[in-house]
Amino acid sequence: MQGELKSLNELVTGTHALIHHFSGGKEFKNRLLVLGFTIGTEVVVWQNFGSGPIIIAVKDSHVALGRGEAKKVIAEILS
Amino acid sequence: MTEQKQNFPVYSKKSINVALVGQPNVGKSTVFNMLTGLNQHVGNWPGKTVELKTGELVHNETLIHLVDLPGTYSLTANSEEERITRDFIIREKPDVVIAIVNAAMLERNLYLVAELLALDVPFVLGLNMVDVANQQGLRIEVNVLEAALRVPVVPVIASKNQGLFELIDAAQNLAESPIPLAPNRPDIRPEHRPVLEEICSLITGQVPQPYHVDWVALKLLEGDSEVMEMVEQAAPKAWPRIQTLLSQHEDAILDITGGRYEWIARMVRVAIVRPRPGTIVLTDRLDRIATHPFWGLVLLLGILGIVFWLTYHVAMPIVEWLDSALIIPLADVVSIALANAPLWFSRLVVDGLIGGVGTVLTFLPILIVFFTVLGILEDIGYLTRAAYMMDRFMHWMGLHGRSFLPLFLGFGCNVPAVMGTRIVEDRRARLLTILLVPLVPCAARLAVVSFLTPAFFGTGAALVTWLLVIGNLTLLVLVGIAINRLLFKGAHTAFIMEIPLYHAPNVRTIGLYVWQNTLAFLKKAGVLIVIVSAIIWAFSWLPDGNINNSLMAGLGRWLEPLGRLMGLKDWRLIVALLTSFVAKENTIATLGVLYGISNQSVGLAARVGATLTPAAGLSFLVVQMLFIPCVATVAVIKQETNSWKWTAFSVGLLLTISLIAGVGVYQLAVLMNWGV
Numbered sequence: 001m002q003g004e005l006k007s008l009n010e011l012v013t014g015t016h017a018l019i020h021h022f023s024g025g026k027e028f029k030n031r032l033l034v035l036g037f038t039i040g041t042e043v044v045v046w047q048n049f050g051s052g053p054i055i056i057a058v059k060d061s062h063v064a065l066g067r068g069e070a071k072k073v074i075a076e077i078l079s
Numbered sequence: 080m081t082e083q084k085q086n087f088p089v090y091s092k093k094s095i096n097v098a099l100v101g102q103p104n105v106g107k108s109t110v111f112n113m114l115t116g117l118n119q120h121v122g123n124w125p126g127k128t129v130e131l132k133t134g135e136l137v138h139n140e141t142l143i144h145l146v147d148l149p150g151t152y153s154l155t156a157n158s159e160e161e162r163i164t165r166d167f168i169i170r171e172k173p174d175v176v177i178a179i180v181n182a183a184m185l186e187r188n189l190y191l192v193a194e195l196l197a198l199d200v201p202f203v204l205g206l207n208m209v210d211v212a213n214q215q216g217l218r219i220e221v222n223v224l225e226a227a228l229r230v231p232v233v234p235v236i237a238s239k240n241q242g243l244f245e246l247i248d249a250a251q252n253l254a255e256s257p258i259p260l261a262p263n264r265p266d267i268r269p270e271h272r273p274v275l276e277e278i279c280s281l282i283t284g285q286v287p288q289p290y291h292v293d294w295v296a297l298k299l300l301e302g303d304s305e306v307m308e309m310v311e312q313a314a315p316k317a318w319p320r321i322q323t324l325l326s327q328h329e330d331a332i333l334d335i336t337g338g339r340y341e342w343i344a345r346m347v348r349v350a351i352v353r354p355r356p357g358t359i360v361l362t363d364r365l366d367r368i369a370t371h372p373f374w375g376l377v378l379l380l381g382i383l384g385i386v387f388w389l390t391y392h393v394a395m396p397i398v399e400w401l402d403s404a405l406i407i408p409l410a411d412v413v414s415i416a417l418a419n420a421p422l423w424f425s426r427l428v429v430d431g432l433i434g435g436v437g438t439v440l441t442f443l444p445i446l447i448v449f450f451t452v453l454g455i456l457e458d459i460g461y462l463t464r465a466a467y468m469m470d471r472f473m474h475w476m477g478l479h480g481r482s483f484l485p486l487f488l489g490f491g492c493n494v495p496a497v498m499g500t501r502i503v504e505d506r507r508a509r510l511l512t513i514l515l516v517p518l519v520p521c522a523a524r525l526a527v528v529s530f531l532t533p534a535f536f537g538t539g540a541a542l543v544t545w546l547l548v549i550g551n552l553t554l555l556v557l558v559g560i561a562i563n564r565l566l567f568k569g570a571h572t573a574f575i576m577e578i579p580l581y582h583a584p585n586v587r588t589i590g591l592y593v594w595q596n597t598l599a600f601l602k603k604a605g606v607l608i609v610i611v612s613a614i615i616w617a618f619s620w621l622p623d624g625n626i627n628n629s630l631m632a633g634l635g636r637w638l639e640p641l642g643r644l645m646g647l648k649d650w651r652l653i654v655a656l657l658t659s660f661v662a663k664e665n666t667i668a669t670l671g672v673l674y675g676i677s678n679q680s681v682g683l684a685a686r687v688g689a690t691l692t693p694a695a696g697l698s699f700l701v702v703q704m705l706f707i708p709c710v711a712t713v714a715v716i717k718q719e720t721n722s723w724k725w726t727a728f729s730v731g732l733l734l735t736i737s738l739i740a741g742v743g744v745y746q747l748a749v750l751m752n753w754g755v
Contacts, residue, residue: 024573026302027157028573028575029332030153030155030157030301030302030332030336031152031157031573031575032575033332033333033336033337034152034153034155034190034336035152035187035575035577036186036187036190036340038333038336038337038340039333039337040337041340047366047370049372051372051471052372052470052471053467053470053471053480053574055370055467055578058187059184059186059187059340060183060184060185060186060187061184061187061577061578062577062578063575063576063577063578064463064466064467064470064574064575064576064577064578065574065575066470066474066479066573066574066575067471068571068573068574069573069574069575
């Protein structure tokens with residue numbers, strides 16, 4: 001039962017989702033992995049006002065992502 | 080167990096080398112500051128722009144050399160900080176590494192620990208901010224964590240100076256203990272074990288000292304560019320095969336990082352007691368305002384307003400007091416003392432040197448106010464919120480939110496603005512920010528403009544001033560876009576930034592931050608400012624002591640043809656611009672001397688205005704607003720970029736821009752038959 005796949009920037013505040021894959025380059029991917037965005041990790045969209053950067057809660061911490069960066073992280077929505 | 084080693088005679092002072100590592104926002108600097116106090120040296124890593132902090136303390140009659148390694152999230156060669164940290168641990172082999180973690184973010188912080196353990200160094204874990212974790216409802220069982228990791232774990236509250244003695248004790252015991260630690264280490268997932276083994280066998284015996292084969296193989300599999308280069312050179316025969324293996328396992332990094340986090344989860348599973356879900360902590364409540372698209376902006380502008388209020392109402396009175404209580408009496412005393420010396424010598428000392436020292440002193444109160452505010456905002460965790468708020472606006476120049484603050488501070492004074500770019504971590508973005516700072520009109524330039532515009536434009540003065548400021552900022556955006564496209568090939572710094580928890584500011588950390596930044600300015604920029612002031616003084620004195628016949632005047636006359644293109648037919652205006660290099664407000668003083676009118680008098684502006692057509696007046700003001708930065712700014716640009724090339728580029732860039740803008744404005748006015 002797989003949930004819907006969406007970019008992080010498309011998820012509204014409060015959504016819980018599992019990291020599915022990245023569409024960015026190697027260095028971009030590495031930086032996010034190190035911060036805890038490993039495949040299958042549950043994240044929560046902490047703040048997304050529809051424009052500008054967003055904040056994601058991951059592994060006890062909060063990480064701000066630019067809108068362009070958030071677009072490159074694909075996650076599976078948990079209902 | 081801690082028997083004394085034989086090679087240490089009892090009377091000799093023992094010493095050990097300890098390295099402090101940790102991810103950003105774990106309070107590592109607080110630990111370092113609490114341990115070493117003023118007993119620390121701040122410099123740069125050889126050939127790098129990354130700060131190197133070392134310090135000493137004596138503990139149980141042992142001298143402890145402490146190195147504060149740069150804060151890094153991991154040990155992959157993604158950034159200069161990461162390279163410095165891992166090279167130091169591998170090559171310098173400190174006796175003990177103390178890793179500081181934030182108890183409130185244990186899992187994420189242990190990632191660096193997972194990487195450190197692979198380096199096989201004696202290792203102590205400092206569990207910091209235990210109080211913050213407790214406030215959040217997190218409980219950490221230290222003994223359980225210690226048993227799981229099989230390394231010493233010491234709970235610490237650095238900001239309250241609790242547990243630091245025990246932390247150093249543990250490090251010292253470990254350094255002197257003959258029994259090596261056998262820590263629990265993360266293992267690679269089974270599906271990648273065969274390829275890791277094959278790489279190991281391919282490079283065995285070919286890895287340069289002091290690197291370990293296992294570690295190098297793991298880093299290859301992670302796709303670490305620096306290690307790949309190293310192996311390509313060290314093992315050219317095996318390289319093609321390694322390359323094939325690596326391209327077949329390009330996704331190994333996902334598994335390796337995932338594996339490390341799984342290992343961490345196993346380590347902490349029984350050690351952490353979490354709060355019930357849905358607990359709303361103070362940080363969340365504050366962030367409802369601080370990161371809100373509207374209220375966050377209001378808050379940010381309010382804070383910036385306070386900074387400028389403090390500059391004008393606290394720093395400036397101190398500057399004036401220093402001038403009247405210190406510099407002027409000093410100049411008087413020295414003048415009298417040198418009454419019998421040759422006139423040129425006494426003028427050089429009084430006008431050149433003491434004048435230069437006065438300029439340096441002028442900046443001190445301003446710098447202290449700016450760095451205190453910046454230090455507080457950084458320490459409580461607000462700066463990252465400000466960066467988050469401004470990110471959308473800084474985007475077009477390839478910069479991210481962090482660059483906003485130093486640029487905005489430039490309105491007060493460009494000097495702390497350039498130094499303030501230290502908060503921008505990315506080197507390219509930081510350099511671009513430094514290059515853009517001088518385009519922000521500082522208070523001194525605005526003062527010159529507000530002094531002259533009423534005489535030049537009468538009732539239109541406010542509008543002209545406003546247009547000049549808008550013009551500068553428009554140019555800033557255009558130049559930013561252009562430099563980013565042309566020099567940095569449109570590179571864009573990915574905006575990925577941790578938002579730390581808010582916490583109470585630590586007086587010692589902020590005090591040391593202000594002290595170190597101010598000291599750096601005095602030591603590096605201060606000397607340069609005094610020297611250049613003396614040289615400029617010499618130019619306006621030689622050969623006969625009359626500025627009208629001086630070398631500076633000669634230069635002004637020689638540049639007259641260029642001035643004419645801008646409508647400036649009088650060499651005195653050019654000299655006024657040239658002397659603004661020492662300090663922007665000098666423009667007025669020089670005009671006063673050259674036109675023979677005291678600069679206090681309102682008549683000066685009117686007199687200068689009378690010699691200029693409105694078009695020429697406008698072009699003069701445009702050049703004044705954009706001209707090469709003052710010597711103090713140039714000195715800190717050199718200090719912060721650590722490069723004469725970029726300093727020269729900055730000066731050349733502004734010289735070109737200001738001249739083109741001046742000529743352009745005047746010629747356009749002539750073409751449109753306005754104000755000529």
